[in-house]
Amino acid sequence: MTPIVQLDDVRRSYQMGGETVQALRGLSLSIQPGEYVAIMGPSGCGKSTLLNLLGCLDRPSSGRYLLGGDDISALDDDSLSEIRGRRLGFIFQSYNLIQQLNVLENIEVPLFYQGRPEAEAREIAIQLAIRVGLERRLDHRPFELSGGQQQRVAIARALASDPILLLADEATGNLDSSSGREILDLFDELNAAGKTLVMVTHDPNTGERAKRLVRLRDGVLESDVRK
Amino acid sequence: MKASVLTHSIRSGKFRRAIRLGLRSLWLHRLRSLLTVLGIVFGVCSVIAMLAIGEGASYEAQEALKKLGSQNIILRSVKPPEEQKVSNNQNNYVLDYGLKYEDIARIQATIPGVTTIVPARVMREYVWNITWRVDAEVVGTVPWYPTMRNHRVAQGRFFTDTDQRFAENVCVLGDRMAQTLFPLESPVGKTVRVGQQYYRVIGIMEALSTASKDEVMQSTSTQPAVDRMFIPLETAKRRYGEVLFKRRSGSFEQERVALHEVTVKVDRTERVVPVALAIKDLMERNHKKKDYDVVVPLEQLKQAERTKQIFNIVLGSIAAISLVVGGIGIMNIMLATVTERTREIGIRRALGAKRNDIVTQFLIEAVILSGAGGALGVLLGISIPFIVTATAGMKTIVTVWSPFAAFTISALVGVVFGLYPAFRAARMDPVEALRHE
Numbered sequence: 001m002t003p004i005v006q007l008d009d010v011r012r013s014y015q016m017g018g019e020t021v022q023a024l025r026g027l028s029l030s031i032q033p034g035e036y037v038a039i040m041g042p043s044g045c046g047k048s049t050l051l052n053l054l055g056c057l058d059r060p061s062s063g064r065y066l067l068g069g070d071d072i073s074a075l076d077d078d079s080l081s082e083i084r085g086r087r088l089g090f091i092f093q094s095y096n097l098i099q100q101l102n103v104l105e106n107i108e109v110p111l112f113y114q115g116r117p118e119a120e121a122r123e124i125a126i127q128l129a130i131r132v133g134l135e136r137r138l139d140h141r142p143f144e145l146s147g148g149q150q151q152r153v154a155i156a157r158a159l160a161s162d163p164i165l166l167l168a169d170e171a172t173g174n175l176d177s178s179s180g181r182e183i184l185d186l187f188d189e190l191n192a193a194g195k196t197l198v199m200v201t202h203d204p205n206t207g208e209r210a211k212r213l214v215r216l217r218d219g220v221l222e223s224d225v226r227k
Numbered sequence: 228m229k230a231s232v233l234t235h236s237i238r239s240g241k242f243r244r245a246i247r248l249g250l251r252s253l254w255l256h257r258l259r260s261l262l263t264v265l266g267i268v269f270g271v272c273s274v275i276a277m278l279a280i281g282e283g284a285s286y287e288a289q290e291a292l293k294k295l296g297s298q299n300i301i302l303r304s305v306k307p308p309e310e311q312k313v314s315n316n317q318n319n320y321v322l323d324y325g326l327k328y329e330d331i332a333r334i335q336a337t338i339p340g341v342t343t344i345v346p347a348r349v350m351r352e353y354v355w356n357i358t359w360r361v362d363a364e365v366v367g368t369v370p371w372y373p374t375m376r377n378h379r380v381a382q383g384r385f386f387t388d389t390d391q392r393f394a395e396n397v398c399v400l401g402d403r404m405a406q407t408l409f410p411l412e413s414p415v416g417k418t419v420r421v422g423q424q425y426y427r428v429i430g431i432m433e434a435l436s437t438a439s440k441d442e443v444m445q446s447t448s449t450q451p452a453v454d455r456m457f458i459p460l461e462t463a464k465r466r467y468g469e470v471l472f473k474r475r476s477g478s479f480e481q482e483r484v485a486l487h488e489v490t491v492k493v494d495r496t497e498r499v500v501p502v503a504l505a506i507k508d509l510m511e512r513n514h515k516k517k518d519y520d521v522v523v524p525l526e527q528l529k530q531a532e533r534t535k536q537i538f539n540i541v542l543g544s545i546a547a548i549s550l551v552v553g554g555i556g557i558m559n560i561m562l563a564t565v566t567e568r569t570r571e572i573g574i575r576r577a578l579g580a581k582r583n584d585i586v587t588q589f590l591i592e593a594v595i596l597s598g599a600g601g602a603l604g605v606l607l608g609i610s611i612p613f614i615v616t617a618t619a620g621m622k623t624i625v626t627v628w629s630p631f632a633a634f635t636i637s638a639l640v641g642v643v644f645g646l647y648p649a650f651r652a653a654r655m656d657p658v659e660a661l662r663h664e
Binding site: 096 | 255574577579584657
């Protein structure tokens with residue numbers, strides 16, 4: 001089976017104030033379809049850099065990244081946008097909903113950039129809103145929702161284009177424990193339905209919910225445990 | 228490739244939704260959007276309004292000049308300034324100046340292209356009807372005066388060759404003096420008195436239209452503000468002789484002026500200027516003093532057109548400056564918007580927006596701003612001339628093209644000044660943009 005993610009000796013360095021910072025120093029990782037992976041590690045270990053690479057928001061300085069079997073290291077900006085929109089779903093710590101749009105419109109954003117017809121996009125958005133339990137908030141704006149509800153909208157949005165990989169960056173970091181638990185339950189549900197999930201967290205309890213725990217330290221793999 | 232992307236965007240309603248999105252973002256900051264477009268609004272509005280007022284004014288001036296006849300050259304007798312001083316010192320001195328009958332003969336004999344000549348003698352007199360009195364110019368002229376000067380008879384008739392030959396005491400009154408002298412009845416068939424002479428009124432000239440036109444007449448100084456009464460030239464010669472006595476409020480002067488005014492008609496418009504030059508030359512040779520004046524309405528018409536052109540250039544510059552200023556305002560606010568919405572840009576990029584999508588989004592907002600400003604400006608600019616016409620009574624003309632041009636250009640301003648902020652938004656690194664607070 002083709003792995004969803006295949007990283008081969010990936011390195012990423014930044015120029016910061018004249019110094020070269022090595023964020024990733026030769027990381028190799030393979031994620032199979034249907035996996036639920038938590039990436040953990042102290043701050044500065046390269047978690048965010050890895051997530052940005054996985055999310056095609058950034059490109060490795062060297063090494064190879066295959067997403068669903070396709071090498072994305074050499075793609076141009078437009079192709080990366082296309083891949084982000086069609087194959088990936090992002091869930092952020094601070095939800096990152098667009099404030100001037102209501103729930104349905106926020107869910108429709110990725111579909112909008114794919115140029116899907118309006119009626120079709122609306123249909124998908126309604127289905128997803130129901131799936132995350134927001135059927136009674138369809139025309140609410142983000143500021144009218146609680147944190148947990150906003151994160152549900154973000155999850156629905158991430159699911160809109162039926163991505164092959166969901167990327168969550170501290171998805172429960174801004175939530176109280178009960179809302180956080182609800183979100184994690186939703187993740188379990190999604191994973192059970194066959195979605196491949198990668199989440200970055202520094203909270204051990206959250207990390208425990210995943211089926212595979214990857215620890216990073218100083219830009220290299222420290223441990224990789226499957227449960 | 229570009230075109231196919233565009234048609235694809237339009238077909239999927241992407242464009243329409245982008246417009247809706249832009250409208251919503253602008254609506255979110257209503258006051259800011261309004262203040263931003265004010266520059267464009269006032270620029271467009273003032274240009275359209277000024278253009279309309281200028282167009283109206285120059286139309287009136289040109290109409291007035293056309294009334295004088297574009298094929299006409301008008302010669303007038305002018306009292307030479309040095310003679311004036313002499314007459315003040317010596318009261319019994321007879322002033323001899325101005326156009327002579329020989330001038331007419333010479334023009335007719337030597338200058339080709341001259342078709343008709345209308346001589347006129349002008350005497351300033353009081354015209355009486357019983358106790359009503361009007362200060363007017365009594366003009367002795369020929370029967371074809373009305374056709375030459377585009378000044379028609381409104382009621383009755385002008386005098387004929389027969390009236391001329393027999394030096395009949397008939398007259399045609401100007402419109403205003405007819406109303407003053409005969410406020411209650413039709414003057415045709417009645418008599419008016421000038422000095423010791425009684426004249427039968429046979430017609431009334433049509434009004435020389437509005438007050439503003441009179442101003443033009445005055446400024447071209449071919450038609451005085453006072454009304455004119457027309458009598459046959461032959462009659463004028465017999466009743467007044469060659470020497471005119473003027474007794475006015477204590478002062479007393481005598482003048483010998485054969486003709487006060489001569490209108491020369493040229494057969495073709497192109498020949499007006501050369502003929503005018505020839506006449507000026509001829510007159511210069513035969514008159515020692517500059518006791519005449521040559522007025523060429525065609526030249527004045529051209530002058531008016533040149534003035535209008537300059538006016539238009541000035542207006543165009545003002546328009547350009549105000550649109551640039553308005554555009555800078557839009558650019559400024561768009562740059563602020565882009566910074567403010569950095570995070571939104573990051574989110575959109577993460578969710579699959581290409582650079583082009585981001586450019587389109589911000590460009591649409593800029594164009595909506597400038598287009599709305601242009602539309603508002605056009606509406607205001609069209610209504611202001613109406614208000615001016617209604618309140619100040621000035622004629623205004625809103626040309627058909629000016630609102631369209633103003634609107635199109637202002638929308639283009641949005642594109643031009645929106646491009647830089649939009650590209651700046653699109654160039655952002657998605658990772659950096661997402662991190663932005």
